[in-house]
Amino acid sequence: MRSILIFCLMLAVLLDASAQRSETVRIVNDHIVRKNSIVKFQLKSAVGKENIYLIDNNKKKYPVQFLKDGYACAIMSLNPGEVKSFKTIRESGSASKAEVLLTEAEAKFTVNGKQVIGLQTGKKDLPAEIEPVFRRGGYIFPVLSPSGLSVADDYPLNHKHHHGIWAAWTKTEFEGRKPDFWNMADKTGTVLFEGIKNTESGAVFSTLESRNAYFDVSVSPNKKVLDEDWQIKVYNTEGDEKPYYVFDLELRQQLSSASVLKLPEYLYGGVGFRGNGEWNGKDNAYFLTSEGKDRSNGHATTSKWVHISGNISGKLSGISILSHPDNFRSPQPMRIHPTEPFFCYAPSQAGDFEIRPNQGYIARYRFIVYDGAPEAAFINRMWNDYAHPLVIK
Structure with a gap:
């Protein structure tokens, strides 16, 4: 027995030395x-x-x-x-951290104690003016700048189905029906939040995996059409030129049955962004794309990235949305609203496509949030780093 104990102690010492x-x-x-x-x-x-x-x-x-x-x-x-x-x-002790903090209503992502974004679960009380049909979970809100300004909006009264950063398809065909998962008031389709699967906090990033489900509600009983898995990753970055936050969204969709989901050509649908309420009005939100286009000439063109900004309580702030080059139909076409702070990368603008069994759909985007005016050189550098990451094998 004594020899076994000595052996275990020696093994522990050796393992600790190896770890060090x-x-x-x-x-x-x-x-x-x-x-x-x-x-x-x-x-x-x-x-x-x-x-x-x-x-x-x-x-x-x-x-x-x-x-x-x-x-x-x-x-x-x-x-x-x-x-x-x-x-x-x-070294013992904890470094500065990116963390995920879970509550019933929201998963809060923080960097060094300051909230960056939240993932809404749909458990919060709805504002009095919002009808129950618009209730949603499984989207990102708030989206905060380093100075604490909220660059996104949730349940805006002129488009109650818009939510910070969210995903849905609009014009679809499924088993001969036409569920609209975007315009929930039509009561043909909806997207439900099914839950959080995994979280991790750390010195470099925090991450969360969750699932949404797309339901055709034009038929009884309602039929599940898609399972949609999200992975959100928030990085513990410190900007040299200026403070900024960086987070990634990867979205994976798989059919829930053997039936094909058809996506005819349409103006919008996919991953959308709704900007701060102060940005409503043609002259209150500013758009800049990787091709140098703006609100006046950027709609229905393609881009590697877009920056959307405006004044919030008298201070300029905004968000850059970077589209990964491996995305379907990259560089993807864009929906830029002429008078509202709404943007969407919309692959269906380029024509009909389908999501088929065992095929799936994947979309990846990186978001950079910062105060002040956009700089194309800065965003281009960030896109190049995102599109061509350094991996030492």
């Missing part, structure tokens, strides 16, 4: 300027994944967080072609 052993990581950047970039790399040791940092030759420390695919990641800045070497260290 430093590892060298060599990061070689490509041709892209990277500032506060999410860099992925591999660590050989699978032991002791908590409180790991990279430390460079100048003794600057970079928190490390592990991903489900086995890679580790850290946020750092790199010049084109730059090569940097790091050592891994472990």
